[in-house]
Amino acid sequence: MELLSGGEIVVRALKDAGVKYLWGYPGGAALHIYDALFQQSDVQHILVRHEQAATHAADGHARSTGEVGAVLVTSGPGATNAITGIATAYMDSIPMVVISGQVPREKIGDDAFQETDMVGISRPIVKHSFLVKDATEIAATIAKAFFIAGSGRPGPVVVDIPKDVTAPNHRVPYEYPEKIKIRSYQPTVKGHAGQIKRAIKTLLGAKRPVIYSGGGVVLGDASSQLIELARSLNAPVTNTLMGLGAYPGTDDQFIGMLGMHGTFEANTAMHHADVILAVGARFDDRVTNTTDKFCPSAKIIHIDIDPTSISKTIAADIPIVGPCDRVLQELIDQLGCSDDSQDESAITEWWTQINEWRDRHGIYTKPRHDASEGNIIKPQDVIRSLFNVTGGDAFVTSDVGQHQMFAAQYYLFNKPRRWINSGGLGTMGFGLPAAMGVQLANPGADVACVTGEGSIQMCIQELSTCTQYGLPVKIINLNNQALGMVRQWQDMQYSSRYSSSIYEDSLPDFVKLAESYGHVGIKVTHFDELEEKMAECFSLKDRVVFMDICVDRSEHVYPMHVAPNGSMRDMWLSKTERT
Amino acid sequence: MRRILSVLLENEPGSLSRVVGLFSQRGYNIDTLTVAPTEDQTLSRLTLTTHGNDRVIEQITKNLNKLIDVVKVVDLTEGPHIERELMLLKVKANDLQRAEIKRCVDIFRGQIVDVNAHAYTVQIVGNSDKLDAFIQAIGDADILELVRTGVSGLARGEKSLRL
Ligand SMILES: Cc1ncc(C[n+]2csc(CCOP(=O)(O)OP(=O)(O)O)c2C)c(N)n1
Numbered sequence: 001m002e003l004l005s006g007g008e009i010v011v012r013a014l015k016d017a018g019v020k021y022l023w024g025y026p027g028g029a030a031l032h033i034y035d036a037l038f039q040q041s042d043v044q045h046i047l048v049r050h051e052q053a054a055t056h057a058a059d060g061h062a063r064s065t066g067e068v069g070a071v072l073v074t075s076g077p078g079a080t081n082a083i084t085g086i087a088t089a090y091m092d093s094i095p096m097v098v099i100s101g102q103v104p105r106e107k108i109g110d111d112a113f114q115e116t117d118m119v120g121i122s123r124p125i126v127k128h129s130f131l132v133k134d135a136t137e138i139a140a141t142i143a144k145a146f147f148i149a150g151s152g153r154p155g156p157v158v159v160d161i162p163k164d165v166t167a168p169n170h171r172v173p174y175e176y177p178e179k180i181k182i183r184s185y186q187p188t189v190k191g192h193a194g195q196i197k198r199a200i201k202t203l204l205g206a207k208r209p210v211i212y213s214g215g216g217v218v219l220g221d222a223s224s225q226l227i228e229l230a231r232s233l234n235a236p237v238t239n240t241l242m243g244l245g246a247y248p249g250t251d252d253q254f255i256g257m258l259g260m261h262g263t264f265e266a267n268t269a270m271h272h273a274d275v276i277l278a279v280g281a282r283f284d285d286r287v288t289n290t291t292d293k294f295c296p297s298a299k300i301i302h303i304d305i306d307p308t309s310i311s312k313t314i315a316a317d318i319p320i321v322g323p324c325d326r327v328l329q330e331l332i333d334q335l336g337c338s339d340d341s342q343d344e345s346a347i348t349e350w351w352t353q354i355n356e357w358r359d360r361h362g363i364y365t366k367p368r369h370d371a372s373e374g375n376i377i378k379p380q381d382v383i384r385s386l387f388n389v390t391g392g393d394a395f396v397t398s399d400v401g402q403h404q405m406f407a408a409q410y411y412l413f414n415k416p417r418r419w420i421n422s423g424g425l426g427t428m429g430f431g432l433p434a435a436m437g438v439q440l441a442n443p444g445a446d447v448a449c450v451t452g453e454g455s456i457q458m459c460i461q462e463l464s465t466c467t468q469y470g471l472p473v474k475i476i477n478l479n480n481q482a483l484g485m486v487r488q489w490q491d492m493q494y495s496s497r498y499s500s501s502i503y504e505d506s507l508p509d510f511v512k513l514a515e516s517y518g519h520v521g522i523k524v525t526h527f528d529e530l531e532e533k534m535a536e537c538f539s540l541k542d543r544v545v546f547m548d549i550c551v552d553r554s555e556h557v558y559p560m561h562v563a564p565n566g567s568m569r570d571m572w573l574s575k576t577e578r579t
Numbered sequence: 580m581r582r583i584l585s586v587l588l589e590n591e592p593g594s595l596s597r598v599v600g601l602f603s604q605r606g607y608n609i610d611t612l613t614v615a616p617t618e619d620q621t622l623s624r625l626t627l628t629t630h631g632n633d634r635v636i637e638q639i640t641k642n643l644n645k646l647i648d649v650v651k652v653v654d655l656t657e658g659p660h661i662e663r664e665l666m667l668l669k670v671k672a673n674d675l676q677r678a679e680i681k682r683c684v685d686i687f688r689g690q691i692v693d694v695n696a697h698a699y700t701v702q703i704v705g706n707s708d709k710l711d712a713f714i715q716a717i718g719d720a721d722i723l724e725l726v727r728t729g730v731s732g733l734a735r736g737e738k739s740l741r742l
């Protein structure tokens with residue numbers, strides 16, 4: 001067997017785990033590993049400008065490909081800087097392995113220089129973690145970490161490795177395990193047959209069914225099964241913020257996103273549904289509004305790989321634990337041979353009702369622009385323009401705020417893994433580094449980062465990483481000169497007292513800033529130049545383009561759930577109108 | 580309702596902190612907790628008592644199972660089971676009190692495990708209610724210190740929690 005040092009084993013095990021790109025930042029405790037990286041070319045290391053960005057980039061890689069993202073950071077501040085990105089991945093169940101350097105074994109516990117208890121600090125935000133105690137354990141531990149991160153309900157795994165374990169002078173035999181078996185970890189691979197039978201009966205008996213699908217369908221690559229089942233049931237489909245793209249956004253059966261900023265028709269249909277098929281979704285509080293008032297007449301079928309998601313906030317009538325693709329496929333198969341049949345006239349009537357809701361208060365299907373208000377740009381129109389110019393086929397990452405909701409509402413995603421946003425944690429600063437990860441994993445693809453002037457400044461240093469590695473992402477900055485989502489809440493709940501949501505003329509000139517990194521900056525101030533400049537942006541294939549687009553400062557995101565104490569159907573539809 | 584959960588856990592560094600962390604992270608209660616390795620040195624067995632409605636208990640069980648280090652979880656209170664807790668207490672025992680305390684210990688089938696001129700150390704074993712009852716019963720005596728192990732238990736019959 002080959003003898004390798006601990007540092008070399010880390011790198012070789014990463015390669016054997018299938019890692020092509022490793023996002024990271026060096027420092028003392030990780031230097032043996034960095035030296036091993038230098039001496040090979042199988043695993044490419046990408047030097048970010050802040051460890052948070054490394055985790056978001058690996059996350060973007062994972063979301064866009066389904067592969068496990070990989071990160072390497074040093075101990076202490078390197079590790080703590082990675083925490084936000086680990087939490088972001090954890091909340092959205094993103095597969096990721098984070099390797100952190102640690103102080104040498106004999107110094108652990110001494111408050112040594114750059115020591116932090118990484119396993120302890122990350123414990124509530126990881127799927128699992130390991131502290132490696134010996135060079136002989138590295139390969140098996142890394143193999144386990146990748147297996148755990150990518151299987152079942154995915155999630156981030158931390159592998160903390162003390163510096164002396166990676167020392168170059170201590171060589172041990174290298175062996176990467178061919179098969180991984182963990183006796184205490186066996187994710188469910190198949191749904192319960194009896195429950196599936198009950199689900200079929202309930203679905204066929206439904207007069208007002210809704211399919212509510214979430215991020216689990218994207219993560220579980222169950223989109224084609226979802227489409228097939230929805231078609232055969234002729235049921236309306238709504239997606240969560242995390243689930244967008246799993247069902248085609250331009251399809252007639254798609255009734256839009258649901259939840260706090262969901263469409264009128266999706267939220268209203270949910271409220272009136274008699275059967276809800278929830279698949280890979282977790283009844284998040286941003287979806288359900290007040291749980292006591294949630295969908296009063298609905299029987300709930302809930303499919304999820306994670307039993308803890310079932311009956312956590314909303315009790316399920318028919319729980320089915322299993323991977324979304326398998327369970328949906330079993331539903332499709334059994335639907336074909338069931339003796340029951342659907343009440344077709346009831347379904348037709350249901351569609352008549354839904355279409356009426358659609359026509360009444362849909363999101364804007366025509367440009368939001370109103371010539372009588374001058375040449376001002378509405379943020380919704382920027383997203384529509386982005387959709388047009390990219391043929392609806394771009395990877396769109398996003399930050400957090402109003403721009404994120406506009407992107408979710410107006411970019412109609414027709415494929416899964418195209419919409420990449422921090423839904424669970426809501427991490428400002430996610431968009432740009434995530435876009436880098438997507439771009440590197442999908443060379444040649446159009447990658448747009450929809451952001452705001454607030455969020456982009458949380459990881460703007462990564463413009464430099466884009467320069468170094470030639471990552472031609474397109475930044476679509478909806479510049480409303482405010483922490484817009486905060487200001488919207490202040491308008492609605494605090495009588496427009498803008499406590500710390502505006503910057504008082506302190507914003508940088510983003511065009512010059514982009515140029516200083518060697519990128520192209522384009523400023524857009526008038527509606528009539530929007531489409532043309534958007535096209536120019538995407539024609540610059542090999543360049544990073546920073547589109548600084550001045551949008552209407554006063555715009556709010558609607559619909560918006562009435563809270564607290566509202567139900568699914570209680571929404572503000574504009575500043576003055578509510579249901 | 581009070582529940583007794585038995586958990587088989589990989590005997591790995593950090594695995595106990597994951598279990599305990601889960602309870603604080605999700606706002607669940609731990610009333611008692613005992614843990615020690617089993618006859619198989621790679622496994623620890625942990626017994627914890629908690630309380631909550633059925634929904635909470637179900638979530639606790641599911642979340643415990645979700646921890647990678649947890650091999651198995653059973654709710655002992657779901658079936659017939661034996662539970663025991665051990666209590667040591669040191670009570671002031673001067674002249675007159677000595678006989679009274681001794682009588683009480685006998686009634687509870689306890690033992691006096693250490694004696695000196697002014698104090699008895701008493702050991703009582705039983706379910707938690709019995710231990711509580713003993714504390715009540717010697718109400719007049721001066722308790723100098725008291726320690727309880729927390730509950731441990733097994734299901735009755737042949738049913739057993741193993742790999
Ligand atoms: C790291 C972080 N800090 C604070 C928040 C709270 N927050 C949510 S949206 C928002 C405003 C975002 O402003 P901007 O990026 O300009 O987007 P806009 O809403 O204006 O489109 C803030 C501060 C957050 N989500 N993330």
Ligand SMILES: [Mg+2]
Nearest residue numbers: 452453482484
């Ligand atoms: Mg803004």
